[in-house]
Amino acid sequence: MPRFKVLADRIEMRPVGDDLMALSLMQEMLASLGEEPDDPAVERLSVAAYPDDGDAQSEYERLMNPELDRQRRMDRDAVASVLKAAESGSVDLTPPEAEALLMVLNEARLALGARLGIVEDGWGSDERRTSDPVALLLRYLTGYQDDLIRALAKRIEP
Amino acid sequence: MDPIRTRTAGFSAATIAPERTDAPEVEDRAGHDRGWNVVVWNDPVNLMSYVVLVFRRIFGYSEEKATRLMLEVHHEGRSIVSTAPREKAEIDCYTLHRYALWATIERA
Numbered sequence: 001m002p003r004f005k006v007l008a009d010r011i012e013m014r015p016v017g018d019d020l021m022a023l024s025l026m027q028e029m030l031a032s033l034g035e036e037p038d039d040p041a042v043e044r045l046s047v048a049a050y051p052d053d054g055d056a057q058s059e060y061e062r063l064m065n066p067e068l069d070r071q072r073r074m075d076r077d078a079v080a081s082v083l084k085a086a087e088s089g090s091v092d093l094t095p096p097e098a099e100a101l102l103m104v105l106n107e108a109r110l111a112l113g114a115r116l117g118i119v120e121d122g123w124g125s126d127e128r129r130t131s132d133p134v135a136l137l138l139r140y141l142t143g144y145q146d147d148l149i150r151a152l153a154k155r156i157e158p
Numbered sequence: 159m160d161p162i163r164t165r166t167a168g169f170s171a172a173t174i175a176p177e178r179t180d181a182p183e184v185e186d187r188a189g190h191d192r193g194w195n196v197v198v199w200n201d202p203v204n205l206m207s208y209v210v211l212v213f214r215r216i217f218g219y220s221e222e223k224a225t226r227l228m229l230e231v232h233h234e235g236r237s238i239v240s241t242a243p244r245e246k247a248e249i250d251c252y253t254l255h256r257y258a259l260w261a262t263i264e265r266a
Contacts, residue, residue, distance in 0.1 A: 045258060047255055047260050047261065047262070048262065049248065049251045049252075049255070049261070049262055049263050050262070050263055051262055060248060063248075064248070064252045064255075067252075068252065068255060068256065071256055072256075102208075102211075103256065103257055103258065106204070106208060106257065106258045107258050109203055109204075110201070110203050110204070110258050112203075113202070113203035118202050118203055119202060120202050138203075142205070145205065145208065146205060146207065149205065149207045149208055149211055150207070152211060153207070153210075153211055
């Protein structure tokens with residue numbers, strides 16, 4: 001059974017296998033960001049718009065970062081609500097909920113990738129990463145996000 | 159071949175750092191500001207399909223154009239995905255950051 005079914009104005013999310021456990025671990029991981037010093041995941045999620053212009057970057061951060069932080073918190077809260085509802089079975093995602101799930105999945109995958117030190121292609125076939133719990137979660141979320149992308153892409157096709 | 163793996167865009171975030179953009183104050187010969195480029199950089203973790211979807215979402219690009227830009231990011235390490243006045247470029251960059259893409263702004 002596919003994880004997602006595209007409906008007229010919704011996407012039906014059907015938890016299968018270890019989906020809910022993986023998504024719950026994802027949420028816990030994201031909630032822990034910033035707790036450890038020098039966490040590469042935090043740096044990866046804080047991209048400089050003006051990497052070579054300190055003044056411009058400071059102004060950009062002053063204008064944009066509070067809103068970015070607020071939006072990301074809202075996305076994670078939306079995903080938390082979806083996951084709670086999914087404990088009882090399938091959930092119909094509104095377009096904003098599906099988009100929040102998409103973005104939160106990507107934040108989580110980038111954070112996990114940063115913690116694993118992934119800096120080049122081919123990480124998916126790196127056998128050394130097969131037993132690492134962080135790598136296993138990244139793999140799981142990658143497959144999950146891929147399924148969601150396939151569903152969402154159908155919604156914007158003409 | 160792993161269908162997901164094949165869609166995994168790649169570059170080294172550590173080895174391909176954004177280049178300096180020491181461009182002078184840029185005006186064309188008519189004295190017009192040429193605007194600001196929004197650049198997306200490659201990343202080994204983002205899925206290619208995700209990058210295409212985001213480009214379509216944010217800029218309304220066709221699948222063909224979004225795919226061409228994604229492949230440029232993948233193969234060249236970076237791609238200029240929009241050029242606009244500074245305020246619009248910053249909004250585009252912010253939106254790309256919301257999707258957690260590696261985006262920067264430089265003078266056109």
